[in-house]
Amino acid sequence: MPVKTDELTDQLKHHLEAARAIAAQAEDQDRDFTDDERGQINEHMAKAKEAKAALEKARADGALRQAIADLGEGIAMAEPSGEKRTPSGLIVPDGAKTLGEHFTASPEYKALLETAPNGTFGKDHRVQSRPVGYKTLITGASDTSAGALVMDDRRGLMVGADAFQRPLVLRDVVTAGTTTSDSIEYVRMTGATNAAAPVAEATATSGSSGTKPESAMTWAKVTTPVRTIAHWLPLTKRALSDAAQVRTIIDSYLRYGLEEELEDQMIAGDGTGENFTGLANTSGVQAPTFTTETNLTRLRRGKTLVRTVGRSVANAYVMHPNDVEGLDLLTDNEARYYFGGPAGTIGGNTPLWNLPIVESEAVPSGTAYIGDWRKAILWDREQASVTMTDSHSDFFIRNMVAILAEMRAAFGIIQPNAFVKISLAAW
Structure with a gap:
């Protein structure tokens, strides 16, 4: 090799x-x-x-x-x-290296191990690693890049931490950006008036003859702070010497936990405290009222609103798995499945109204979003940082270390009316 x-x-x-x-x-x-x-x-x-x-x-x-x-x-x-x-x-x-593989292969982790006699941390050995950061992990969905944003769900027969984890998919559809600042300032388009019209030749040197109509665009300056998402787990000093076990903890718990919270914030963040302002709480997102329309009709009308009001082209629906199931199980008055039944379902990536469906538990059941997801941007300040220390609480005398993972990012919608929130009826 x-x-x-x-x-x-x-x-x-x-x-x-x-x-x-x-x-x-x-x-x-x-x-x-x-x-x-x-x-x-x-x-x-x-x-x-x-x-x-x-x-x-x-x-x-x-x-x-x-x-x-x-x-x-x-x-x-x-x-x-x-x-x-x-x-x-x-x-x-x-495949790509995981965050855990990068950490255990890093000079910082190797230097930490070299401080332990024979690679084993004794009860009196102090532990304090340098932070290991990976801003370059944000590269898109390439399977040759470190820390691919959306990984294939190839779980096989593994049982353990994965049993409590959901697939994370929103990074797959939003625009990925990076920043080196602690806040993002961008311009959000809030309205536009197109007054273009045929204009006759001027017939006089004064007055309104030959005057061209004026169009207008409305903009708002928005400042979005970079937020920190972090959590930690305890680890024994004996386990710290086992690189494979450290990789498992980082990849199966810490990295996943950061990404799950990030996905929740992108949709449901309420903008208070240290929360993002997610799509559900962004002013200007279209929210039409439907009364008698079926869910299929509501979903199609949402696509039209993105085009006619948002002047954009929708590229995906984002729905809760319960609602995707509802679509799968729709039947006509002769009990025939609309989407092919078990042999060809929406959950099997059949497009809905010629658009893909992205399943995400970050979206509440009974609500669907459609829009031009390229106009939602996730700025990564620091994709991942991992630090270990025994200087927490009474960990030093208990032969324990804390392993901390954190990331910093910001999220923003540059054109809110390019998205439509659709309230769904009971299936």
């Missing part, structure tokens, strides 16, 4: 930084190295040279593989079982 260049780069960086730190300490104290320090520096430098040599070799191997792929461009070639190739023939990983 080819050696990963990013792992070798991390090793090289770690040993160089360790050697520099020892040298800097002696320089700050204006003294020569001690015998122990000299031995540590020589050891780090030797390992750095090994890592650099291996890195250069891996890069050369990668260049050869790319050259082979380029020579085979356009030629059908047999692939080993399980390999995945780009159109040019380059072999790529079958």
Whole structure:
């Protein structure tokens, strides 16, 4: 199996930084190295040279593989079982690294382990890691990017934390953005008047003859603060030495918990305190009143309102799973399913009025949203940050550590009337 260049780069960086730190300490104290320090520096430098040599070799191997792929461009070639190739023939990983895998492979986690004798944390060992952040995880739905936003729900027969988790999908439809600020200032379009009309040639040098009509657009400046979403879990010091267990805790609990709360905030955040202002509480979202229309008719009329009032093109419905079930089970007066029954249901991605349906428990049952979801933007300030410490409560004397995950983001709707809230009747 080819050696990963990013792992070798991390090793090289770690040993160089360790050697520099020892040298800097002696320089700050204006003294020569001690015998122990000299031995540590020589050891780090030797390992750095090994890592650099291996890195250069891996890069050369990668260049050869790319050259082979380029020579085979356009030629059908047999692939080993399980390999995945780009159109040019380059072999790529079958999936992305998870947040937990990135954390346990990080220099910060490796440096933390090196402080423990034999890689095991004793009861008196102090634990304080540097934060490990991953702003670059926000890259879209690519399956070759770290921390893909919406992961395939491939759970197999696993039982455990996943049993209490729901699929997270809203990131799949909104516009993804990034920011380096603590607040987002943007312009929201609240109205438009198109007065364009044919105009006759002017017949006089004064008065209104030949005057062109004036159109108008109404804008409002909106400031959205970046909010912090965070939570933590306890962990024993013995478990801290087990990278696989740490990955499981980060991926199955901490990362998922952040994303679930983020999805809830994008829809239902009420704008008070540290909450987002979600779609349900954004002023200007259309909310028509229906009385006798069936749910299918209401959903279709919502699509029209996005086009005629919002002057936009709807690209998805977002509905609670209970309402998607209601659609699946709709029958005509002869008990025939509208959407193909068990063999072809809405839940199986059959489009509704030529639009996809996104199921999300963030939307309350009995309510559906339709809109141009490209006009909803999620700005990521810090996608994920993981920190460990035993300096919490009485954790130090209990041989426990707290592992904290947090993210910072902001959410905004740049054109509220491009969305329609549809109240559904009982199925």
